Amino acid sequence: MSAPLDDGGAAPTLEAEQLVKRFGAVAAVSGVDVRVRAGEVVGLLGPNGAGKTTTLRLLAGILSPTSGRVRIGGVDLAANPLEAKQRIGFLSGDTQLYQRLTPREVLRYFGRLYGMAPARLEQRIEVLVQDLEMGEFASRPCGTLSTGQRQRANIARAFLHEPELLILDEPTNALDVLSGRFIVESIRRERAAGRAILLSTHVMSEAEYLCDRIVLLHEGRVVDAGTLTELLERTGQKNLTDAFLHHVERRREPRGAASSEGEPC
Numbered sequence: 577m578s579a580p581l582d583d584g585g586a587a588p589t590l591e592a593e594q595l596v597k598r599f600g601a602v603a604a605v606s607g608v609d610v611r612v613r614a615g616e617v618v619g620l621l622g623p624n625g626a627g628k629t630t631t632l633r634l635l636a637g638i639l640s641p642t643s644g645r646v647r648i649g650g651v652d653l654a655a656n657p658l659e660a661k662q663r664i665g666f667l668s669g670d671t672q673l674y675q676r677l678t679p680r681e682v683l684r685y686f687g688r689l690y691g692m693a694p695a696r697l698e699q700r701i702e703v704l705v706q707d708l709e710m711g712e713f714a715s716r717p718c719g720t721l722s723t724g725q726r727q728r729a730n731i732a733r734a735f736l737h738e739p740e741l742l743i744l745d746e747p748t749n750a751l752d753v754l755s756g757r758f759i760v761e762s763i764r765r766e767r768a769a770g771r772a773i774l775l776s777t778h779v780m781s782e783a784e785y786l787c788d789r790i791v792l793l794h795e796g797r798v799v800d801a802g803t804l805t806e807l808l809e810r811t812g813q814k815n816l817t818d819a820f821l822h823h824v825e826r827r828r829e830p831r832g833a834a835s836s837e838g839e840p841c
C-alpha cells in the first residue's frame with residue numbers, strides 16, 4: 577500500500593509520489609508517497625532493510641528512482657536537480673568529514689559549494705558554532721573529534737545554507753543520551769524556524785517526542801502513517817514500539833492469517 581500521508585492545507589515543501597527503486601532483483605522501495613510541510617517533522621520508521629535509507633537518498637537526489645516523482649518547494653528533482661538540491665540539507669548515515677580539515681574549514685568549503693556570499697557564510701558558521709556548542713572543537717582537525725562532536729559538525733553542514741527541507745538519516749545514531757537529546761533539540765529549533773524535516777530513526781522514544789507525523793515502512797512499502805495518536809488508535813496499542821511491532825509481526829504471519837484491519841490513509 578502507499579499512503580498520501582497528508583492532512584490537507586498549504587502546499588508541502590517535499591512531495592514524493594509513487595517512488596520505486598529496484599537494485600536488480602531487489603525491490604528496495606515499492607511505491608512510496610511522502611509529503612512534508614514547512615514547520616513539520618515527519619519520522620520514517622521501519623525494521624532493518626525496510627527501505628528507509630534508500631527512500632531518503634531518492635528524496636535527496638543522491639539516487640535516481642526507477643520510477644516516481646519528487647518535488648522540493650514545487651521544483652521537480654529530476655528536471656531541475658541543481659535548483660531542487662539547493663533547497664535540501666542532507667545528513668547521510670555515512671557522512672565522512674575531511675579528516676585534516678577543521679569543522680570551520682569544512683563548513684566554509686560547503687558554503688562556497690552552495691554559492692553562499694562570504695559575509696553570510698561567516699555569519700552562519702558563527703551562529704552554528706554557537707547554537708551547536710562547537711566552540712571547543714570547531715578549529716580542531718575533524719580526525720581528532722569524538723563521535724558526538726563529529727555528528728554536530730555534520731548537522732551544522734546540513735543546516736548551513738538554511739535549506740527549506742532537511743533530510744536526516746538517523747541523526748542520533750551511535751550518540752549517547754545527552755548528545756542525542758542535544759541533536760533532537762537542535763532539530764526542534766529548525767522546525768520552529770519553519771523548516772520541513774524528514775528523518776529516519778530506530779529510537780521510538782525520540783520519534784514519539786519529536787515527530788508530528790510518523791511513516792512506518794516495511795519491505796519498501798508504507799504500512800501505516802499518521803500522528804502518534806492515530807497510529808495508536810488504529811493498532812489499539814499503548815506506545816509506538818508496540819504499534820511498530822504490531823505491523824511488523826502482522827506481516828510475518830502466514831499468508832491469509834493477517835487480520836482484515838483496514839489500511840489507513
Ligand SMILES: Nc1ncnc2c1ncn2[C@@H]1O[C@H](COP(=O)(O)OP(=O)(O)OP(=O)(O)O)[C@@H](O)[C@H]1O
Nearest residue numbers: 599602603604622623624625626627628629630631
Ligand atoms: N546499492 C544497493 N544494491 C543492492 N541492494 C541494495 C542497495 N542499497 C540497498 N539495498 C537493499 O535495499 C533494501 C533496503 O535497504 P535500506 O538500506 O534502504 O534499508 P533501511 O531501512 O535503511 O535499513 P537499516 O535500518 O538496516 O539501515 C535492503 O534489502 C538492502 O539490502
